[in-house]
Amino acid sequence: MTELLTAETIDQAANCLQNGELIAFPTETVFGLGAVAENEAAVAKVFQVKGRPSDNPLIVHIGQAEDIFNYAIPNKEGDALIKKLSDAFWPGPLTMVVPIAEGTFPKNVTGGLNSVGIRFPDNEDTQALIRAVGKPLVGPSANLSGKPSPTTVDHVYHDFSGKIAGILASQPSRIGVESTVLDLTNPNQVQILRPGYITEEMLRTAIPDLNVSTVSLTDLESADRPKSPGMKYRHYSPRQEVIAVAPNQITDYVLAHKENKRLGVMAPKSYLQAMGSGIISYVIKDSVEDAMHNLYAGLRYFDDQEAIDEIVVIIYPDIEDNKAYRNRLTKAASQVVE
Ligand code: TXA
Numbered sequence: 001m002t003e004l005l006t007a008e009t010i011d012q013a014a015n016c017l018q019n020g021e022l023i024a025f026p027t028e029t030v031f032g033l034g035a036v037a038e039n040e041a042a043v044a045k046v047f048q049v050k051g052r053p054s055d056n057p058l059i060v061h062i063g064q065a066e067d068i069f070n071y072a073i074p075n076k077e078g079d080a081l082i083k084k085l086s087d088a089f090w091p092g093p094l095t096m097v098v099p100i101a102e103g104t105f106p107k108n109v110t111g112g113l114n115s116v117g118i119r120f121p122d123n124e125d126t127q128a129l130i131r132a133v134g135k136p137l138v139g140p141s142a143n144l145s146g147k148p149s150p151t152t153v154d155h156v157y158h159d160f161s162g163k164i165a166g167i168l169a170s171q172p173s174r175i176g177v178e179s180t181v182l183d184l185t186n187p188n189q190v191q192i193l194r195p196g197y198i199t200e201e202m203l204r205t206a207i208p209d210l211n212v213s214t215v216s217l218t219d220l221e222s223a224d225r226p227k228s229p230g231m232k233y234r235h236y237s238p239r240q241e242v243i244a245v246a247p248n249q250i251t252d253y254v255l256a257h258k259e260n261k262r263l264g265v266m267a268p269k270s271y272l273q274a275m276g277s278g279i280i281s282y283v284i285k286d287s288v289e290d291a292m293h294n295l296y297a298g299l300r301y302f303d304d305q306e307a308i309d310e311i312v313v314i315i316y317p318d319i320e321d322n323k324a325y326r327n328r329l330t331k332a333a334s335q336v337v338e
């Protein structure tokens with residue numbers, strides 16, 4: 001039985017976690033699959049129910065910003081940077097990868113790395129849950145490995161009903177894609193390992209002297225020992241092939257293919273109208289924020305329909321603000337047309 005828990009039953013949720021069970025929790029990015037980070041057996045269950053590759057480390061979620069200093073190895077320069085970033089962006093969609101001493105967390109949390117990703121999420125019920133447990137929680141996205149991440153309670157039920165102890169209920173996730181993962185192991189040269197809502201520009205605005213760059217996907221995927229192991233795996237994929245198509249080509253693409261394939265199309269209304277009948281549509285507003293907010297919900301909507309052969313999704317141009325959306329969509333897609 002997977003129980004639906006609420007702000008009123010947080011103590012029950014905390015109890016389950018303390019007993020080594022799994023509870024999914026809402027965050028502003030996507031829902032996480034929670035287990036007590038220091039409980040190696042509970043963390044092992046997370047990998048097992050998700051079907052997650054064991055070399056992909058987990059993010060540790062804390063209930064108050066200053067708790068990061070309980071884990072990061074003290075370092076004058078690094079600590080000052082963590083403080084500035086946490087003042088500017090926490091609680092929020094930023095994960096800080098910091099150096100830790102061996103044995104700080106079980107090996108299955110860190111994948112054997114000497115660093116850990118830490119995040120203070122912006123959902124008050126989840127913060128209250130972590131504080132009630134009194135220990136940080138691991139929280140990979142609460143989806144079966146390889147599938148689109150969950151942005152609603154229904155998505156979590158769909159993948160894990162009967163397999164986890166409970167879900168802390170809430171509204172859909174506000175942002176819709178996972179946090180920005182920022183590597184702070186060298187404070188003089190920090191690197192975005194996974195783009196997210198927090199952009200390079202936002203980081204530079206908050207901390208003008210910050211030396212920040214984004215690791216390219218090819219670097220991440222080809223390195224012998226990938227910096228962010230998670231980035232090398234296929235992700236966010238429904239059963240059907242996904243084709244990402246630029247705004248100025250998507251209407252023609254659909255008109256050219258809709259006769260011989262049953263298409264699911266995710267695009268703003270004006271584009272869908274120009275494509276006519278004979279497609280299954282998922283409407284979004286014409287903005288990258290709304291596309292990002294709905295990407296996983298749209299992919300899941302199509303995934304569940306036998307009557308769709310191929311999914312076509314609008315992709316926006318390669319500018320700073322569109323990086324997180326493009327990163328997730330191109331990882332889900334087998335072809336990009338632009
Ligand atoms: O928004 C989010 O971050 C969500 C919510 C639930 O908080 N969580 C999430 O977790 O996306 P997950 O496990 O799906 O993604 C964790 C990412 C992976 O790409 C992993 O490789 C990277 O963070 N990561 C974790 N620890 C790392 C480390 N020590 N060094 C480099 N990358 C790390």
Ligand code: MG
Pocket residue numbers: 140141149
């Ligand atoms: Mg994930």
